[in-house]
Amino acid sequence: MSPQILTDVKQEITNLLSDLIRLDTTNPPGNETQAATYVAEYFGKEGFKTEIIESAPGRGSAITRLKGTGEKPNLLLLSHLDVVAANPNEWTVDPFAGTVKNGYVYGRGAYDMKCMTAIEMVVLKYLKKNNVHLKGDVVLAATADEESGGEEGAGYLLRTHKEKIWCPYVINEGGGLAFPSKKGYVFPIQTAEKGILWLRVKAKGTPGHGSTPNTADNAVMRMNKVVDILGNYKAKTMYVPTLRKFLDEMGKHDPEISEIFSRLLANPMRSEQILDELAKKDKALAEEIRPRTKMTIAPTMIHGGVKENIIPSDCEAVFDCRILPGQDANATFDLIKNLLKDVGLEKLSFEFIQKHDGSESTTKTPLYETITSVLKEFGPNCGITPTLTTGGTDSRFFREAGSICYGYQPMIPDEPNDQLEKRMHGIDERITIENLVYGTSILYETVKRFMS
Ligand SMILES: [Zn+2]
DSSP, rough: OOOOGGGGGGHHHHHHHHHHHHHHBBTTTTTTTHHHHHHHHHHHHHOOEEEEEEEEOEEEEEEEEOOOOOSSEEEEEEOOOOBBOOGGGSSOOOSOOOOOETTTTEEETTTTHHHHHHHHHHHHHHHHHTOOOOOOOEEEESSSSSGSSSSSHHHHHHHHHHHHHOOOOEEESOOOOOOEEEEEEEEEEEEOOOEEEEEEEEEEEEEEEETGGGGSSSHHHHHHHHHHHHHHHOOOOOOOOOHHHHHHHHHHOOHHHHHHHHHHHHHHHGGGHHHHHHHHHHHHHHHHHHGGGGGGEEEEEEESSSSEEEEOOOEEEEEEEETTTTTTTTHHHHHHHHHHHHGGGGEEEEEEEEEOEEEESSSSHHHHHHHHHHHHHTTTTTTEEEEEEEOOHHHHHHHHTTEEEEEOOOOSSOOHHHHHHHTTSSSOOOOHHHHHHHHHHHHHHHHHHOOO
């Protein structure tokens, strides 16, 4: 069977994405219901029933189900409808105009991730239109709130309407953008993501006059120690199964780095030095891998003091801590407190802003097998590797609820990957129409084969 590029969907998928971008769903505040309504209207014309569920007024998610015979487990095609803010002054086009230009669709959400909402919509429509015999339900969910943590979107739906959305298998964002390598493209499938611990630390002191510093206890000085200790902390290296497979697979596709990767795998204790060595050859790659080998802590906000001549008695800072799958958020918090015991824990207080464990799905599943064989048919020389992402997606809610989740949106890069990734929450976000058609074709084939 030869793979088929669905060239016929080109106009439809382009229009869909462009329309979705024009519905401004910047989160906050979100206003995703307008986009969920658009999804419902599109499916309404095709004879589907779509349910819109709001976690709060305007915060709607759309769920559409295509029934199967029940012989196979159900599959969820997940995406989020909200986007991050865009400053029009920095862009060359209006970020919310859905501009189609030179083979691209431009706009906030073009890549993250209204493109996948559009792709999944077309896939579901054609499964029905072509009367594909589905042995399980294929459910499409386009949800609110992912960019603010997902509690009002995927999290809410799983808490309150689990029977409508939960599936044993989930396809979502987070992977699929091919890495160019010496031996062809390698497609990373996101099978794991780091957990998040956003911690607010408050340092207490005693106020005094700025001209007599020794009579007071300066909270900014105390926080300075906290920032220094946590910001410079080097956690222990730990390779999760996904990272091991990633290094192994990437090595196979690039003889030049395979030697470095084997050493990295064999010597976790020397990972920092080996990554420094890799950075001299390929800085982008080394800095992609480094945070995947350990827990990281980044100070991201700091605020203290009220006046030029008052010794501050309060200072607060926020730390963005990312933990590996398998590391426990509470144990990490204990470690942080232990690191700070010499600063004086009695003068510090802690508050969690967000706390999520990391998550990991096995690759030993029939869906991963199907993904692998479909990708190989579309690109006979390509490689496929599981990947661990440092950022979080809504997959974490589903993995917590027992689903197998894969970040799988196959795309061929049209510019260097690091540049492409910068557009995601950055300036002039865009996607090639070719990639929209390519992504639709591969996802259609994958779902059809997996479910029939
Ligand atoms: Zn996203």
